Amino acid sequence: MRKKQYRLERTHLNSLLKLLREEGYQTYGPVRGELAMEWAPLTDVGELPRGWTSAHGPAHYRLENRGGESLFGYRNGPESLKKFLHPPRARIMKAERNGGAFRILEDRPAAAKRAFLGVKPCDVAAVAALDRVLLNDRYSDDIYQANRAGLFLIAVHCTECAETCFCASSKAGPQAKTGFDIALHERLDGAMPEYFAECGTAAGAALLEKTGAPPAPPEWARELADACALAAGAQQRKVDFSSAAAVVERNYDSPRWDDIARRCMACGNCTQACPTCFCVNFEEHSSLDLQTAERHRVWDSCFTQNFTYIHGGSVRLSTKSRYRHWLGHKLARWQQQFGSPGCVGCGRCITWCPAGIDITAEFEWLKAGAPAAI
Amino acid sequence: MSFKHEKPRVAVFKFASCDGCQLSLLDAEDELLAVAGAVEIAYFPEASRRMQKGPYDIALVEGSITTPHDAELIHQVRRQSKTLITIGACATAGGIQALRNWRDVSEFVRVVYAKPDFISTLKMSTPVAEHVPVDLELRGCPIQKEHLIEVIAATLAGRRPNLPTYSVCLECKRRSNVCLMVAAGTPCLGPATQAGCGALCPSMGRGGYGCFGPMENANAPSLAERFYTLGATQPEVDRAFRSFNAWAWQFRKVSEEVHQQ
Numbered sequence: 001m002r003k004k005q006y007r008l009e010r011t012h013l014n015s016l017l018k019l020l021r022e023e024g025y026q027t028y029g030p031v032r033g034e035l036a037m038e039w040a041p042l043t044d045v046g047e048l049p050r051g052w053t054s055a056h057g058p059a060h061y062r063l064e065n066r067g068g069e070s071l072f073g074y075r076n077g078p079e080s081l082k083k084f085l086h087p088p089r090a091r092i093m094k095a096e097r098n099g100g101a102f103r104i105l106e107d108r109p110a111a112a113k114r115a116f117l118g119v120k121p122c123d124v125a126a127v128a129a130l131d132r133v134l135l136n137d138r139y140s141d142d143i144y145q146a147n148r149a150g151l152f153l154i155a156v157h158c159t160e161c162a163e164t165c166f167c168a169s170s171k172a173g174p175q176a177k178t179g180f181d182i183a184l185h186e187r188l189d190g191a192m193p194e195y196f197a198e199c200g201t202a203a204g205a206a207l208l209e210k211t212g213a214p215p216a217p218p219e220w221a222r223e224l225a226d227a228c229a230l231a232a233g234a235q236q237r238k239v240d241f242s243s244a245a246a247v248v249e250r251n252y253d254s255p256r257w258d259d260i261a262r263r264c265m266a267c268g269n270c271t272q273a274c275p276t277c278f279c280v281n282f283e284e285h286s287s288l289d290l291q292t293a294e295r296h297r298v299w300d301s302c303f304t305q306n307f308t309y310i311h312g313g314s315v316r317l318s319t320k321s322r323y324r325h326w327l328g329h330k331l332a333r334w335q336q337q338f339g340s341p342g343c344v345g346c347g348r349c350i351t352w353c354p355a356g357i358d359i360t361a362e363f364e365w366l367k368a369g370a371p372a373a374i
Numbered sequence: 375m376s377f378k379h380e381k382p383r384v385a386v387f388k389f390a391s392c393d394g395c396q397l398s399l400l401d402a403e404d405e406l407l408a409v410a411g412a413v414e415i416a417y418f419p420e421a422s423r424r425m426q427k428g429p430y431d432i433a434l435v436e437g438s439i440t441t442p443h444d445a446e447l448i449h450q451v452r453r454q455s456k457t458l459i460t461i462g463a464c465a466t467a468g469g470i471q472a473l474r475n476w477r478d479v480s481e482f483v484r485v486v487y488a489k490p491d492f493i494s495t496l497k498m499s500t501p502v503a504e505h506v507p508v509d510l511e512l513r514g515c516p517i518q519k520e521h522l523i524e525v526i527a528a529t530l531a532g533r534r535p536n537l538p539t540y541s542v543c544l545e546c547k548r549r550s551n552v553c554l555m556v557a558a559g560t561p562c563l564g565p566a567t568q569a570g571c572g573a574l575c576p577s578m579g580r581g582g583y584g585c586f587g588p589m590e591n592a593n594a595p596s597l598a599e600r601f602y603t604l605g606a607t608q609p610e611v612d613r614a615f616r617s618f619n620a621w622a623w624q625f626r627k628v629s630e631e632v633h634q635q
Contacts, residue, residue, distance in 0.1 A: 034579075035557040038550070059600070061557045078552055088548035265593040267565035268540060272547035286531040288408040288523065293531075299548055304540040305590045319591050354543070354555050354565045355596050 005216040008195035025115035037077030056162035058356030080275030093295040111146030121173030122346035126275030155180035164347030168232035172344040175228035237360040244332040261320035268301030270349035382431035385417035389437030394516040395462035428454030452506040463515035468621035515618035538569040545573040588624035
């Protein structure tokens with residue numbers, strides 16, 4: 001079946017937001033914050049960062065206003081959808097003393113229905129990667145499951161990438177192929193932007209139909225593919241994921257890890273900014289009167305010492321061993337575990353590393369045994 | 375932990391410090407009654423005139439060791455205390471007064487005091503752990519009152535307290551703070567500093583000051599390198615690392631390298 005394709009204008013985007021709210025969704029979009037793009041509640045496309053983009057490099061991010069009418073010329077800010085689906089902190093249990101025994105109090109907050117407008121293909125792919133880990137693996141995570149069930153994704157294809165992007169390598173982008181309810185391509189050839197819209201799910205199809213938008217010209221699909229191919233070709237960074245397992249394995253004792261460890265601060269920013277890093281720690285809390293106790297789940301990082309703490313101490317004491325573990329898991333072992341890389345190529349770990357360590361450059365170095373060309 | 379008495383006996387001792395850390399115990403307004411109900415405050419001169427003799431189950435020690443009298447007294451405190459917990463940057467790292475460690479204190483004494491003969495002081499301001507074994511350190515300038523209450527609650531429950539030893543950055547990211555170093559070029563000690571403050575300064579748009587001292591596996595030289603890349607001068611890098619936790623060895627090493635250059 002050929003998917004129905006529509007030609008949208010700004011007013012149609014507002015209709016989409018309105019229809020979603022009528023269906024009980026909180027609507028979010030990329031909004032310009034003081035220092036970076038962030039996901040914020042959005043009720044009108046007028047709140048989108050029209051004319052704004054950002055410059056990216058290792059340990060470098062700056063908002064930039066280049067003018068123009070583009071609503072989606074923004075590049076990914078520090079945050080993905082991870083914090084909405086897999087919150088940084090969650091209380092997972094509360095117990096109360098009840099005489100000699102105790103009872104568990106049920107107080108799980110209801111999951112929200114959230115719709116996101118303008119999600120980049122890498123972040124759509126990151127949701128799919130989290131699905132494989134937190135939904136479809138042996139055990140499913142009920143907090144994630146509840147948030148995921150209420151998620152509606154309106155993706156926007158990338159026709160220009162940031163300097164730190166390498167989604168063409170991970171095949172997550174620049175064109176979103178799957179995982180969205182609706183995907184948009186912003187066309188800037190006219191005086192005002194127009195949007196080529198495709199549906200990815202029945203819910204997306206129903207919503208697009210309700211906007212009353214006309215069908216898209218048939219050549220727009222081809223033009224989208226061409227624009228994305230151009231963007232992919234312009235990406236300077238790359239990772240050969242098919243060779244990752246072999247590269248990581250044969251470089252276990254590479255001196256390169258020592259070199260990285262001289263720069264790496266083990267601060268964990270890469271793992272927190274990563275849209276697929278899902279590791280958590282559990283904290284027990286008890287009240288001073290010993291009458292109540294709580295268990296909290298908090299984002300963790302494989303760069304902390306506590307992460308590998310077992311009886312007798314931590315397994316990975318050195319920063320070197322932690323970076324080696326992280327790179328190896330992201331690029332190689334995740335593939336063996338979950339069938340796809342744990343990296344979608346969004347480049348956040350490069351941009352938001354305060355030391356400017358570039359995972360693609362390090363991987364290339366390990367692969368070639370010499371510095372990468374870039 | 376089992377206690378000889380019904381409630382653990384707590385004592386609070388002060389050495390060279392500003393009192394801010396012990397005040398945070400009194401500042402725990404909402405929890406103060408619960409704390410008073412859960413422990414016996416046996417010795418806390420700042421709060422009560424009723425000062426009981428040891429031994430104590432928990433000693434909270436504030437301040438650094440700066441006089442011969444301090445150096446003697448801390449051993450008495452240790453002998454009387456089952457568990458000794460140091461609180462704050464002074465007690466855990468020597469405090470801001472450890473800046474004297476790079477100078478000639480006798481010269482200060484001559485300049486500042488009309489009768490220097492009355493002043494009996496040590497050349498260095500040193501953390502408590504350099505003098506006696508310490509069971510637990512609570513970092514911060516000042517400490518977080520929540521940490522103190524957490525330690526008491528954990529002690530009563532016989533569990534490990536939740537005290538982070540990782541970077542401030544994790545707290546920033548959990549709060550959705552945008553990284554100031556990356557997005558604004560503002561030097562921040564966060565990537566080398568132990569969490570605990572809840573990323574207070576970065577949440578207010580200021581780079582971190584390192585109040586909680588070096589984190590586990592701190593890589594202060596890499597951070598200093600970054601500061602230079604961002605355009606900081608040598609005196610600026612020096613000042614960044616020489617503050618409340620200047621004498622903590624990871625920060626000390628960096629600032630001493632700056633001075634050698």
